[in-house]
Amino acid sequence: MEQLLAHLVGDYILQTSHMAEHKIRSWPVALLHAIVYTLPFTLLTLSPWALGIICGTHAVIDRYRLAHYVAMVKNMAGDLGHWRDYRTYTGYSENTPPYMSVWLVIATDNTMHLLINYFAIKYL
Structure with a gap:
């Protein structure tokens, strides 16, 4: 639960509008966001390896979407006959309602961060 709370605080409460808008276009903004995101995790671990992995992977995942x-x-992979349909901004077909495709990408992003954070804190 503590890791989930640290993630939510770092990724939603501490992230400014500027960071959210520019992290996919600017390495300095992506790195600033990742550093700020990592701050709540210092309450859970002081391992430089764990904090470095959390910060570094967060920057890369967000910067490159x-x-x-x-x-x-x-x-x-699940629809090889129509693979071109998924070359969209979200990775979901145009037939997927926009609200759904956006939330599915957000859920995927959060899951990636949470998995990495869990293993970094547990094993490093």
């Missing part, structure tokens, strides 16, 4: 690519690959 990796959740979008995970969704795209997953959906292409």
